[in-house]
Amino acid sequence: QVQLVESGGGLVQAGGSLRLSCAASGRTFSNIAMGWFRQAPGKEREFVAGISRSGTHTHYADFVKGRFTISRDNAKNTVYLQMNSLKPEDTAVYYCAASVEFVIATLTDEYDYWGQGAQVTASS
Numbered sequence: 001q002v003q004l005v006e007s008g009g010g011l012v013q014a015g016g017s018l019r020l021s022c023a024a025s026g027r028t029f030s031n032i033a034m035g036w037f038r039q040a041p042g043k044e045r046e047f048v049a050g051i052s053r054s055g056t057h058t059h060y061a062d063f064v065k066g067r068f069t070i071s072r073d074n075a076k077n078t079v080y081l082q083m084n085s086l087k088p089e090d091t092a093v094y095y096c097a098a099s100v101e102f103v104i105a106t107l108t109d110e111y112d113y114w115g116q117g118a119q120v121t122a123s124s
Contacts, residue, residue, distance in 0.1 A: 002026045002098045002113040009118030014088055016122070020081040022096030022115055030054065033099040034072060034079040035111060038092035038120075045095070045108060049081060052104040059106055064090075086122035093117040 008020040024032065035050035049070035050059045058070050069082040079096060095118075097111035105111055 002032065002100070004096050004098060004113055004115035006094065006096050006115045006118040009094065009120045011121045011123065012086055014086060014122050014124050016086055017082070017084045018086065018120060019083065020094055020096070020118055020120070022079045022081075024077045024079070024098060027098075027100065029072075029077040030074045031100070033102050033105050034070075035097045035099070035105055036070060036079075036081045036094060037097060037108065037111075038090075038094045039117075040089075040092040043092075047106050047108070048094070050104050050106050051079065057104050059104060083120070086120075088122050088124045091121045094120050 003025045006022045033053050036048040037045050038048050039045040051070045051072050055072045067085045072079040096115045098113040099105040099111045102110050
């Protein structure tokens, strides 16, 4: 079992920044690939960013490239999502997720554990 707890969501004006954190427990963190997804009202959950177990490799959805950065600190069992230049269309509940099977994962089905979600709202 892996427990995930997100923090850092909130309300920001368009163009602003937020950083999400996700603390993991229950398994050796360096053996888990991590990712961030988001779900806006009335829409399906979508992939935002993923990071490999070691942190060497990352992958981003096209709509966040150049604005968002995923990183991890294996000593602190924490993964981060730095979000810059936020747009109103980035407004959603953001979820962190853990994959115990894949070295890096981009699909919803590749993830085994999910956090409770953090609301991010970018106002225009």
